[in-house]
Amino acid sequence: MSKNIEIIVNYKKHPLSDYKYQLKCENILKNKSVLILKNFLNRDALIQIQNEALSLQNKAFYCKQNHTILLNKKDKKKDINDPLNIEVISDKGCVPHDLILQNSYLNTLYKSIDFKKFLIKVLNVKNIYPYKDKLSSINYNYYQFKQQLGWHFDNASFAITLLIQSPEKGGIFEYINEGRDYKNNYINKRFIKDVLKNKVKTKNIKANEGTLILFFGRNYLHRVTKVESLKPRILVTLNYNEEKNIELSENARLTFFGRK
Ligand SMILES: O=C(O)CCC(=O)C(=O)O
Ligand SMILES: [Fe+2]
Secondary structure (H helix, E strand, O other): OOOOHHHHEOOOOOOOOOHHHHHHHHHHHHHHOEEEEOOOEOHHHHHHHHHHHHHHHHHOEEEEEEEOOOOOOOOOOOOOOOHHHOOEEEEEEEEOHHHOOOOOHHHHHHHOHHHHHHHHHHHOOOOOEOOOOOOOOEEEEEEOOOOEEEEEOOOOOOEEEEEEEOOOOEOOEEEEOOOEEOOOOEEOHHHHHHHHOOOOOOEEOOOOOOOEEEEOOOOOEEEEOOEOOOOOEEEEEEOOEOOOOOOOOHHHHHHHHOOO
16 A cells, blocks of 8 residues: 555645645634645545444444533532533544554554644644554544534644544534633633523534544634434544653543543
């Protein structure tokens, strides 16, 4: 199998190594905090990754969690009406990196120098590194019938996802790009309370299978609505760190993958 990234990525539409294209993407991400690259994967590569996702599905570890929008546990001693103390539910399945074949297109893409250089420029970071542990760098995520991800802000500064399979109904990525400025330690609780009460009109991302999404999830309240079809929503997260030798904590690994 060739390791050429042009076999995987639709270079005609997304010329990752072209400086002008990089600048354009960097500006969109800077201004909108989200970059959506539709038809990022070539058709054959998408089909191959979809097949891999389906063949690994029975190995997924499913976890259901109650958490606050800052991904903490609810504090029973604190005000239960405080929007930072309201619980939401997340449940999905996860296949960790060590179950993905060495020669998977996902590994080729993840390790590709061209892809890394593109990400570094667009995210405006010094460098990016894989996780030190063997589970966290690339994950398949499965949202089965009635599964969802509750409203939250990410802990990581950026997120990179590839939509692999859309459900027939539900499983929509919704977001609000107001209400928090992580750097300045600002959070608009009243506004967020209205979001949690479904009083605010949310935006959603219309991604199709093969779409790459980059976003700054620390300032973005986001969720995935319940999947309403038997066909699951399948998403890959490509996880990098700005520093070397970072591990996902053992606790988090036990929670999301069921093992260390
Ligand atoms: O499933 C998605 O599209 C988003 C996933 C997400 O927000 C997360 O894993 O923090
Ligand atoms: Fe998130």
